[in-house]
Amino acid sequence: MKNADASLLDATGTIARATIKDVAAAAGVSVSTASKALNERGRMASETRERIQAVAQQLGFRPNAMARALVGQRSFTLGLLTNDTYGRFTLPIAAGLSAAMADRGVSVFLCAIDDEPERVRLNVNAMEDKRVDGLVVSGKRVDRVLPVDLPAVHMPVVYVNAACPPGAIGFVPDDEGGAHAAVSHLISLGRKRIAHVTGPRSFSAVGLREQGWQRALSEAALLCFGEALSGEWSEAFGYAAGQRFVSYPVSERPDAVFCGNDQIARGLIDALTLSGIRVPQDIAVVGFDNWEIFATATRPPLTTVDMALKELGRQAGLTLLDMIDGKPVEAGQRRLPCRLKVRESCGSPAPWAE
Structure with a gap:
């Protein structure tokens, strides 16, 4: 293996972005082998795969999103649609969702809408035009649905802090x-x-x-x-x-x-x-x-x-990825546990409280 710590300089003497060819050269393998190792595809020794991945990390290699989309027929983006325009509930949910997606190379696009069906339809159509892989629908209360006809959406959908239609998948606090x-x-x-x-x-x-x-x-x-x-x-x-x-x-x-x-x-x-x-x-x-x-x-x-709420967003995102990958996911609404945050207004905390 060549020295993976060497700086990659372009013609102007500035540090250039590492490419798949740089990773392959540093790891002493072909470009196709490097690509398979980084995309978790193909058969190879686990030691080889781990070595190539380690080299890519050392070089600061980041896969080209457009190339990944063409190869995998995915955009590696998720949509987050909400009528919580104030952000009281959706911003923590979005933070948990984004944190769960960050190390998986998936981006999240937030779209805040008013309760206007036509505006919702236009935003959903725009997400579909951009080939968003999946959609998280987040609301202001657990017993209301957003004013949008989602059965016609050609992508997996998960509901968070909103009513879960029959046959759909949702996450709400207990x-x-x-x-x-x-x-x-x-x-x-x-x-x-x-x-x-x-x-x-x-x-x-x-x-x-x-x-x-x-x-x-x-x-x-x-x-x-x-x-x-x-x-x-x-x-x-x-x-x-x-x-x-x-x-x-x-x-x-x-x-x-x-x-x-x-x-x-x-x-x-x-x-x-x-x-x-x-x-x-x-x-x-x-x-x-x-x-x-x-x-x-x-x-x-x-x-x-x-x-x-952050955990709700995280779990919704991971479930959505499973759905996108074609894994079986049981329909229904999941109630995730809440946590007691002890401060001074109740007196001395009990030993088990957080």
């Missing part, structure tokens, strides 16, 4: 499990009167998180602190709920509140604090979402449930 973990954590800290303040009941996530609250209390032989308070996903509603608790006699107040999202939790904490009620000493508070711009700026910093 809302019920995340709520159960949050309330179980509060119970482990000795809290017994745990209230629940949440969003509009038209969201399926609201019902699932309420079920998690109820299940954790039932397992601990504790009663629900009245009915769940349902309203807007807003700090204003959280503040109003906090004022309601403040109006109760001290002996009848909750000693903890599990909130359906971080905005509600932050508004609730403001109402309690302004009324002289200490968080977490008097009333512990836990949120849901781990929206860090809210959670870390809350005083005290908010313990909350992280929906693991």
Whole structure:
């Protein structure tokens, strides 16, 4: 093998981009053998394949995307279509998807759309014209589909944080499990009167998180602190709920509140604090979402449930690659576990919490 560390200089004396011929020459093999080794094709000794790949890495060789597309009849690109134009949910999903694709030589194109079917159709057509290999469809809520007729799309599709049509494949956070973990954590800290303040009941996530609250209390032989308070996903509603608790006699107040999202939790904490009620000493508070711009700026910093959106994106991307490669993938919706992010608003953390 020739010296793979030698610089590749062009006629002007600047470093040139390594080619497949450079890799073959440095490894002492033919161009066709080098190509087979780098594309994981053909039969050869594993030692030879690994040696060629090591040489390519030393030379900083990067395969030509257009050539790869012609050979493999693939564009090595994925599309990410979303109506979450604010990016609250889609940006972490896109980060996880891109991270999973980076070392596989696959690029991700993000397309944010409004809920306008015609605009969606035009964007999907543009992706098909560019021969995108597969499509990830990401939404703002798990019980709604995007306004687009995707059965006619001639590429594999995976849904993330959106409703999964019959026969399709989707990934969503385990809302019920995340709520159960949050309330179980509060119970482990000795809290017994745990209230629940949440969003509009038209969201399926609201019902699932309420079920998690109820299940954790039932397992601990504790009663629900009245009915769940349902309203807007807003700090204003959280503040109003906090004022309601403040109006109760001290002996009848909750000693903890599990909130359906971080905005509600932050508004609730403001109402309690302004009324002289200490968080977490008097009333512990836990949120849901781990929206860090809210959670870390809350005083005290908010313990909350992280929906693991990056992991949703990563798993969706890997599944999409399997579909593109023709591997069997079972249809249906997968619920991935959430993680509890412990900060100061709940009191001392339990040993098992993250």
